[in-house]
Amino acid sequence: MRKINQPFYNLKPDKREKIIHAALQEFAENGYEQASTNNIVKNAGIGKGMLFYYFKNKKELYLYLIDYSLAIITNEFLGKIDTNEPDFIERLRQIAKIKMAYNQDYPNILGFLANVYIQEEIELPENLTKRYEEIINLRHSVMYENIDTSLFREDVDREKAYQLIGWSIEGYQNNLMKQFKHQNVTTTNMDPYWDEFYDYLKILKTIFYK
Known part of the structure; x- marks a missing residue:
């Protein structure tokens, strides 16, 4: 992959992130073949000529997004998960909080990435x-x-306990x-939800721990 034109990196961070967000959303929803660069530039608020000034073509943009x-x-x-926490359920509690902020x-x-590596x-x-394989290994480690x-x-x-606990926590988090899909979590008081989450964790510990 050729080096991306320097003008893309010279953009103000918010403008650059808007282009990246618009492109990620389009590829995530439609896959590579069906993704429309017209939708990307429309949602990013730029001209199509500018997109192809920053990226030579659709494929180069796609590869850049994978790397990003x-x-x-x-x-x-x-990288933010503390592997020094020896309690599996507490480890997953920590991961859930990090993942919530990350998804926001x-x-x-x-x-x-699911589209990239599943649909191929x-x-x-x-x-x-x-690098993807290394991330899978890193995920197992953390x-x-x-x-x-x-x-x-x-x-x-x-x-089996690992699987059941993981499914329980992931299911609660997905729900x-x-x-909050169409809400700004940063302006919502999440304390009652985390309290409820911790209550579920206590039940899991009662079931699976000594």
Whole structure:
């Protein structure tokens, strides 16, 4: 991939992020083949000529967004998780809070990357494929590294417990995100929801821990 034109990086951050957000949303909703650059420039508030001044073509924009998204996931999500927390349920509580803030700031990245690596509409450069694999490994590490398995009841299958706990927390979080899909979470008092969430975590600990 050629180096992106310097004028793109010379844009004011808010203008640059608006272009990135518009492109991520379009690709996340429609995939690579069906994504419309006309929709991207319309939602970004720029001329089509400017988009192709910054990026040579649609594919180059797409590859740039993959590179951008992988960096965001690494630094703004996985990189913020404290793997020194040995309690699996507490680890997931921490991840849930980070993920909530992450999805608020970067709402289209997960959907975009899911399209990229599940649909596989274009062949990706080896370096992007390798980085994605590294992120999968990093995700496994931040989930399970340094977990104190002695906290679990001896009659519980720990691998199944991991899955059930993870599904429970993810399900609650997905339900919460649907409720706030069209709201600004930063202006909402989230304390009652987190209190409810912690109550559910206590129940999970009662079920699975000694």
